[in-house]
Amino acid sequence: xxxxxxxxxxxxxxxxxxxxxxxxxxxxxxxxxxxxxxxxxxxxxxxxxxxxxxxxxxxxxxxxxxxxxxxxxxxxxxxxxxxxxxxxxxxxxxxxx
Ligand SMILES: [Zn+2]
Numbered sequence: 001x002x003x004x005x006x007x008x009x010x011x012x013x014x015x016x017x018x019x020x021x022x023x024x025x026x027x028x029x030x031x032x033x034x035x036x037x038x039x040x041x042x043x044x045x046x047x048x049x050x051x052x053x054x055x056x057x058x059x060x061x062x063x064x065x066x067x068x069x070x071x072x073x074x075x076x077x078x079x080x081x082x083x084x085x086x087x088x089x090x091x092x093x094x095x096x097x
Contacts, residue, residue, distance in 0.1 A: 007069070007076055008032065023071030036067040036076055043080045050080065060084065 002010040009019045016025045016032040026032040040063040043050050054062035060082040067077040079087065 004032075007074055018069040018071055018074065020074055021069065021072040023069055025069065025076070033067050033076055035070060037070045037073075038065065038067055040065050040083065046078075046080060058082070 001012060003019065004010055004016070007019050008025070009017050010029065011017055014029060015027050016029065017023060018025055023035075025036055026034045043054055043062045043064050046064045050064075054060075061084070062080060063083045065079050065081055065087070066075055068075055077087075081087070
């Protein structure tokens with residue numbers, strides 16, 4: 001078992017699980033958060049530092065996208081992105097020989 005960060009652990013069989021409640025979040029390191037709960041809200045919900053209306057700058061809808069552990073609701077990832085685009089913070093684990 002390897003700690004990937006404060007919230008994620010890599011199991012001996014290559015799955016990714018929550019470090020707090022041991023819920024399996026992904027079956028492999030290429031999609032480590034495949035089972036995470038995804039929530040999208042208006043970007044202004046990120047807090048007082050995000051106060052500009054995105055419609056001033058773009059016609060695309062901008063959202064606050066967060067991924068949570070389905071077992072304990074720990075926030076695993078947060079980003080502000082155009083709704084029609086995939087995550088910019090995709091990551092995977094790999095080893096080079
Ligand atoms: Zn959890």
